[in-house]
Each structure stands twice: as structure tokens, then as C-alpha cells.
Amino acid sequence: MRKLLLITLILVSSVVLGQEYPYQNSELSIEERVDNLLSIMTLEEKVGQLVQVNFSKVLTGPPADDSDAFIRENIKKGKIGSVLNLVSAEQTYEAQKLVQEHTRLKIPLLMGLDVIHGHQTMFPVPIGLTASWDTGAMMLSAQVAAREAASQGVHWTFSPMVDISRDARWGRIMESGGEDPYLSSQVAAALVKGYQGDLSEVTTIAACAKHFAGYGFAEGGRDYNTTEISLNTLHNVVLPPFKAAVEAGVATIMNGYNDMNGRPVTANSYLQQDVLKDQWGFDGFVVSDWNSIGELMIHGFAEDKKHASSIAMNAGNDMDMMTYGYFNHLEELVKEGQVSEARLDESVRRVLRVKFRLGLFEDPYAYSNKKREKQELGSKENLAATKEVAKKTFVLLKNDSKLLPIKKELKNVALIGPLADHKDVALGNWRAKAITNSAVSIKEGLSGLLPKSTELRYAEGCALSTGNRGFLDQFEMNESDTTGFNEAIELAKNSELVVLALGEDCYQTGEGRSKVSIQIPEVQIELLEELVKVNSNVAVVLMGGRPLDITRIEALAPTILMTWLGGSEAGNAIAEVLIGEYNPSGKLPVSFPRSVGQEPLYYNRKSTGRPTGPDNKVNWSRYIDSPHDALYPFGFGLSYSDFEYADLELSSDKMKRGEEIEVKVNLVNTGSYDGEEVVQLYIRDHVSSMTRHVKELKGFQKVMVKAGETKGIVFKLSEKDLEFFSANQKWEAEPGKFSVMVGGNSRDLQELAFTLED
Ligand code: BGC
Numbered sequence: 001m002r003k004l005l006l007i008t009l010i011l012v013s014s015v016v017l018g019q020e021y022p023y024q025n026s027e028l029s030i031e032e033r034v035d036n037l038l039s040i041m042t043l044e045e046k047v048g049q050l051v052q053v054n055f056s057k058v059l060t061g062p063p064a065d066d067s068d069a070f071i072r073e074n075i076k077k078g079k080i081g082s083v084l085n086l087v088s089a090e091q092t093y094e095a096q097k098l099v100q101e102h103t104r105l106k107i108p109l110l111m112g113l114d115v116i117h118g119h120q121t122m123f124p125v126p127i128g129l130t131a132s133w134d135t136g137a138m139m140l141s142a143q144v145a146a147r148e149a150a151s152q153g154v155h156w157t158f159s160p161m162v163d164i165s166r167d168a169r170w171g172r173i174m175e176s177g178g179e180d181p182y183l184s185s186q187v188a189a190a191l192v193k194g195y196q197g198d199l200s201e202v203t204t205i206a207a208c209a210k211h212f213a214g215y216g217f218a219e220g221g222r223d224y225n226t227t228e229i230s231l232n233t234l235h236n237v238v239l240p241p242f243k244a245a246v247e248a249g250v251a252t253i254m255n256g257y258n259d260m261n262g263r264p265v266t267a268n269s270y271l272q273q274d275v276l277k278d279q280w281g282f283d284g285f286v287v288s289d290w291n292s293i294g295e296l297m298i299h300g301f302a303e304d305k306k307h308a309s310s311i312a313m314n315a316g317n318d319m320d321m322m323t324y325g326y327f328n329h330l331e332e333l334v335k336e337g338q339v340s341e342a343r344l345d346e347s348v349r350r351v352l353r354v355k356f357r358l359g360l361f362e363d364p365y366a367y368s369n370k371k372r373e374k375q376e377l378g379s380k381e382n383l384a385a386t387k388e389v390a391k392k393t394f395v396l397l398k399n400d401s402k403l404l405p406i407k408k409e410l411k412n413v414a415l416i417g418p419l420a421d422h423k424d425v426a427l428g429n430w431r432a433k434a435i436t437n438s439a440v441s442i443k444e445g446l447s448g449l450l451p452k453s454t455e456l457r458y459a460e461g462c463a464l465s466t467g468n469r470g471f472l473d474q475f476e477m478n479e480s481d482t483t484g485f486n487e488a489i490e491l492a493k494n495s496e497l498v499v500l501a502l503g504e505d506c507y508q509t510g511e512g513r514s515k516v517s518i519q520i521p522e523v524q525i526e527l528l529e530e531l532v533k534v535n536s537n538v539a540v541v542l543m544g545g546r547p548l549d550i551t552r553i554e555a556l557a558p559t560i561l562m563t564w565l566g567g568s569e570a571g572n573a574i575a576e577v578l579i580g581e582y583n584p585s586g587k588l589p590v591s592f593p594r595s596v597g598q599e600p601l602y603y604n605r606k607s608t609g610r611p612t613g614p615d616n617k618v619n620w621s622r623y624i625d626s627p628h629d630a631l632y633p634f635g636f637g638l639s640y641s642d643f644e645y646a647d648l649e650l651s652s653d654k655m656k657r658g659e660e661i662e663v664k665v666n667l668v669n670t671g672s673y674d675g676e677e678v679v680q681l682y683i684r685d686h687v688s689s690m691t692r693h694v695k696e697l698k699g700f701q702k703v704m705v706k707a708g709e710t711k712g713i714v715f716k717l718s719e720k721d722l723e724f725f726s727a728n729q730k731w732e733a734e735p736g737k738f739s740v741m742v743g744g745n746s747r748d749l750q751e752l753a754f755t756l757e758d
Contacts, residue, residue: 049081059085115159184241213271410496424438542562591632643675650752679744
């Protein structure tokens with residue numbers, strides 16, 4: 001009776017407002033509007049909402065057998081609910097118009113794009129961004145990216161990628177928040193909040209946490225490869241960042257290409273239905289990866305597209321990206337009862353919810369705004385933001401003879417290297433609408449900042465590549481052409497300091513860019529060898545999108561600054577750090593190995609029954625030809641200043657369930673520069689129902705400490721921080737001994753212990 005009254009009321013108020021249907025009435029709640037819309041949609045219209053196709057010449061996956069004309073026709077018929085890769089205020093407006101002018105219910109198109117680390121103004125690649133350990137900086141990068149993308153009609157980004165990445169060979173480690181679940185969870189939440197705000201503004205866009213789940217565990221680091229992930233590792237390591245994204249309100253989740261424990265994740269109902277939707281209460285929608293439904297056939301898991309679509313749908317996949325499986329077969333599957341109407345309605349409800357939340361029903365054209373597009377793209381404000389963010393991401397790995405910051409008294413500095421005056425590499429891969437060669441180079445940055453009395457001299461030394469560079473092109477790195485060596489050697493011989501910019505091409509990381517060698521090109525190392533013969537003051541500035549094997553560089557160079565792929569303002573940001581205007585504060589979000597043979601390498605490993613012992617007299621878990629630990633561990637990064645940790649203290653050596661203990665430490669800046677330090681807190685659960693990691697990050701604080709100053713740092717540890725997915729297959733803290741470790745990286749830590757009591 002009550003329901004009937006409500007429906008009558010809704011109908012009456014819609015008529016009064018001059019709207020044909022209640023779902024058009026913004027006074028109603030989103031759920032009421034979705035209910036109404038669902039009740040009047042035909043089967044064909046419902047299926048249309050679950051179809052996403054590429055409506056552009058830009059391909060970010062294998063092409064389908066379609067054409068612009070075909071897509072246009074089907075948008076007009078309401079058979080396509082979302083497109084990707086269409087971008088520009090004008091084009092998105094035109095596409096939206098097809099829906100508004102030709103379809104019965106005028107359900108706006110949802111336009112998606114990979115806005116991964118900036119749109120036109122590029123920010124550091126995600127692994128670099130993570131190295132800032134600064135969630136404010138992360139959020140800012142997403143806000144700017146969202147503003148720029150939104151002005152071009154984009155509603156939805158396929159970011160953040162929150163795949164835990166332990167293997168430096170995997171090209172997509174560049175897109176990730178690194179190897180640690182806690183840090184990645186912070187990244188996930190910050191980026192989701194940054195992109196989305198509360199989703200109600202035309203300057204914010206929907207986010208998509210991907211790839212659900214386990215894609216980062218591709219065997220051998222080879223992209224798309226199979227994954228084997230135990231329930232223990234899945235819950236304790238792989239899933240936490242996704243959970244953090246869901247708790248931050250992420251609008252969508254993308255599944256992936258990998259098969260996991262014998263089942264492709266696109267077909268995994270435990271993940272998509274049981275965990276994500278039922279246990280976590282996620283109310284947005286799941287989109288497949290590009291043709292990942294179609295790939296179920298290639299995995300040998302489905303006979304044909306119809307079968308694949310039925311499997312994906314029944315496993316909780318809501319929207320089909322680029323398989324055309326739902327487009328061609330879902331109607332039939334529902335009619336035959338192979339997919340229930342309730343299941344279909346659930347998916348459609350989820351998609352509509354996101355469209356309503358974005359405000360698209362109020363004004364489907366709001367995002368496509370030529371004026372905003374012009375003001376927003378690459379604006380001064382956005383460039384200033386990326387410079388601020390970039391300088392926080394650089395990690396000073398080594399500064400032995402304090403070559404940096406560059407001393408004001410120097411009469412000259414030689415800037416050498418294939419990346420010293422490069423204007424493209426720093427823009428990174430997955431670069432949305434970045435303008436080729438638009439990054440500020442180090443040479444440009446430094447020439448504006450060095451004192452007038454310091455002469456800046458430049459030589460390339462060797463070229464970066466010998467042929468093509470580009471997103472989908474095959475590219476050829478220069479491995480052996482030494483033309484340019486002599487000029488560089490002469491310059492180094494006669495200069496007081498050499499700044500040598502080396503590294504990977506940005507197109508050596510990213511999707512489909514896995515590598516078996518993670519060293520930089522040989523010719524660049526040879527250049528370094530030649531230069532240190534004539535000048536021992538060589539500061540290496542490294543660029544790259546993965547943890548690199550820099551053992552040979554480390555043996556030669558007294559100073560190394562890792563700058564990742566730092567975005568549009570990289571050169572200015574690097575220059576500010578080189579001259580000491582900004583004191584480096586980044587810390588590694590991934591372990592840098594001694595050699596590729598150690599991969600996958602990560603700090604939060606298990607103990608093993610034979611952890612490496614103090615001597616070689618028994619068989620320990622180790623390598624006979626290399627130490628087994630990292631060259632530079634997770635969390636590592638120096639400053640121009642020096643920090644000491646003193647007086648670690650616990651408020652109690654016992655914790656009762658439901659209570660907290662305080663962890664206090666004094667951080668002393670013993671150097672002569674003001675600087676920031678990332679204070680890291682790790683725990684170890686000594687005896688549990690499942691083996692635990694030797695260390696687990698559970699908190700961090702990035703703090704500014706003036707030269708000579710001491711700051712008291714306090715962390716609170718609660719029972720929640722001690723929980724893990726236990727042998728009982730639930731999150732719980734088990735009583736017993738825990739270690740607490742605090743320090744500036746995952747290796748050099750002070751330690752105390754306490755007991756969790758029942
Ligand atoms: C990638 C996704 C991406 C999608 C759309 C796929 O190849 O795996 O991460 O979002 O393409 O471009």
C-alpha cells in the first residue's frame with residue numbers, strides 16, 4: 001500500500017515538473033530513479049547499458065571488427081552504453097548527441113579513458129608518485145588529471161592500477177603503487193578521492209581500481225601470464241588496496257587478463273561476487289578488461305563468445321569492454337534463461353547508479369565544454385602542481401662525497417647523457433593527451449637555475465635510441481653506438497662536476513613491455529665507465545619506470561638520484577633538487593635488486609625454515625653467487641641532511657584486545673639542511689596460524705624536521721593493525737608476541753616487542 005502511494009506520488013510530481021518519466025526527476029533519490037528506469041527499459045535497452053566499445057582511432061588493445069559508422073548506428077539504437085578513448089569537448093559532445101537525439105530513454109553515454117598519471121599535464125608515473133609517500137601530492141595529481149580530462153568530455157578514468165607488483169621484469173610495475181599492500185592502499189584511497197571528490201562536480205571523474213585481481217603476479221614477470229596465488233597471499237597481499245579503493249568509494253572496478261589458480265579472473269565469481277560485491281558491499285560496477293571476455297576462449301575456458309559472455313556475466317562481470325559478447329549474445333542468453341533477469345538487472349542497476357552519480361542525467365553535455373577545455377589543458381596552475389609533486393618523488397640513493405646539492409662556488413658543470421636534454425621520456429608511457437616532446441628537459445631546468453657564475457656545458461654522450469620510439473611501435477634502443485663519447489669525455493675532463501642523465505626509455509615500461517634484463521642500455525653504462533676515468537665527481541640522474549638493476553652503476557658513481565619518469569615539469573623539478581632548492585624526500589616503493597635473478601624481490605617475504613644464517617657452514621636460504629637482500633631496500637631514500645632515530649619506546653609491552661598502544665621515537669636531524677623524512681613503522685607477528693611476513697609496513701609519517709631539531713613521533717597501534725587473513729579464513733589478530741620496528745627504511749630499523757593478550 002505504502003509502495004503504491006509512493007509510486008503514485010512520484011508519478012504525480014514528475015508530471016507537475018513536466019518530465020515524461022520519474023527517473024528524470026532529480027528530486028528523487030538515485031535508487032528511486034534507477035528503479036523507475038529499470039522498470040521501463042526493454043531487454044535490448046538493458047543489454048545496451050552493459051556494452052562498451054572503442055570509439056576512436058586510438059587503440060589500447062586489439063581491434064574489433066567494427067567501424068565508426070557501425071558504432072554510431074548502434075549508439076543511436078541504444079545498443080551501446082559506454083565508449084572509450086573518445087576525447088575532446090567537440091567529439092564527446094557529438095557522440096552524446098546521438099543518444100539524446102535518437103534514443104527513447106536518452107540514457108547518457110559514459111565515456112572512459114586511461115588517464116593514468118595526468119591527462120595533458122603529465123605527472124610522475126604511478127610508481128614514482130608512490131615514492132613521494134605523500135598522499136596529499138597523490139590526491140592533487142588526480143584532481144588535476146580529472147579536471148583536464150573532464151573538460152574534454154571524459155567521465156571515467158581506468159585508474160588507479162593497484163596491482164601489487166613484486167617483479168621488476170613486469171612492464172606494468174610502472175603503473176602500480178609498488179610492492180607493499182599498506183602503501184598501495186594509501187595510494188589507492190588518495191587517487192580515488194582525488195579523481196572522484198564526491199562525483200557531483202563536472203571537474204571530477206569516476207575512478208576504476210584495476211585489475212581485479214592478481215595481475216601483478218604474472219609468472220616470470222611476463223605480461224598477461226598465468227598466476228598462482230594462494231588464498232593467504234590473495235587476502236593478505238593482493239586484495240587490501242582494492243578494499244581501500246572500495247572504502248574510499250571507488251565507482252568502478254576492472255577485472256583483468258590473468259588466469260588465477262586455473263580460472264581467468266574475468267570468470268571468477270569468488271572475487272567479483274562473493275568478496276567484492278557481497279562481503280565488501282561494493283555498489284558500483286565491474287568492467288571487463290579490453291576483450292578479456294573474448295580471451296576466455298583463448299584461455300580454453302569458453303567455447304565461443306556466447307559461452308564466454310554467459311560465464312563472465314554469471315561470475316559478476318557487469319560491463320563488457322570490447323568483446324562485443326554482451327552486444328551479440330546477452331539478450332539471447334537471458335531469453336534462454338542462461339543468465340537470469342535478476343542478474344541482468346543487477347548489472348544495469350550498477351551502471352545506471354554511476355551515471356546518475358556523475359550527474360549525467362541532469363546535463364549529459366556538461367563535461368564537454370570547449371571553454372573549460374581551453375582554460376584547463378596544460379594550464380600554468382596545472383604545470384605548477386606537477387612540478388611540486390614531481391620533486392617529492394625523487395629518491396636519493398647515494399651521495400657519498402656529498403656531490404649534491406651542486407655547490408654555488410662551482411665555475412662549471414658538465415651535463416651529459418642521452419636523457420639530459422630529452423623532452424619526451426619523462427612524460428612516461430600511458431600518457432593520455434600529453435604532447436610529444438613537451439616535457440621540460442634537465443638542461444632547460446638547470447640552465448634557468450644555476451648561478452650566473454656557474455657555466456653549464458652540455459654533451460649528449462650517446463643517443464637513447466637508434467630508431468622508432470612510440471606507444472605501439474617497435475622501438476630500438478641504442479645499445480652500442482658510441483658516437484659522442486669523445487666529446488663527452490673531453491667535457492668531463494675539464495669540468496668540476498658531471499651530472500650524467502641515464503636510464504630507460506619510457507616505452508620500455510607499460511603494458512606488454514616486460515623485460516628479462518632490467519639494466520639500462522649497455523652503451524650508457526660504458527659512457528659512465530669512461531667518464532669516471534677522467535672525473536670522479538659524477539652524479540648520476542636516473543630515469544625509469546621500474547626498479548632497475550643498477551649494481552654496475554652503483555659501483556662506479558658516487559651519487560645517484562632516481563627520478564622515475566617525472567612528467568611535464570621533470571626538468572625543472574630535477575634542477576631544483578640538484579641545486580638544493582628542494583631537499584630530496586622520496587623513498588623507494590619497490591626493492592631495487594642486485595640482479596634480475598633475484599626477482600620477484602620484496603621486503604615483506606616469509607621467513608623460510610632456513611633464513612640466511614651468519615656463516616656458510618650449512619645450507620641456508622640464499623644464493624651462492626650473490627647476497628640475497630636488495631641493493632636498495634623498500635622504503636630507502638637519503639636526504640641532503642642526516643636523520644637519526646633515538647629512544648624508541650612503547651607505552652606498554654602488553655596490548656589487550658580493543659586497546660591501543662603508543663609507539664614513540666625521536667627523530668633527530670643531525671645534518672645541516674632542513675628536510676623531510678618518512679618515518680616507517682613495521683610489525684612482525686612471531687607465531688601465527690599461518691606463516692607471516694618477516695616485516696609488514698603498518699604506518700608511516702612524512703615529517704619536516706629543521707636542521708639540528710628533534711621531533712617526537714607518535715604512532716598508535718591497535719588490534720586492527722595486527723589482523724591478518726588467518727587459518728580460520730577470516731581477518732583476526734591472534735594473541736602472542738609482536739615486534740615493532742621503526743626507522744627510515746625497511747632494513748635499518750630499531751625494534752621492541754609486545755604481547756597481544758586475550
Ligand atoms: C589494459 C587496461 C586498460 C584498457 C583500456 C587494457 O589493455 O589492460 O588497463 O584500462 O586496456 O585501454
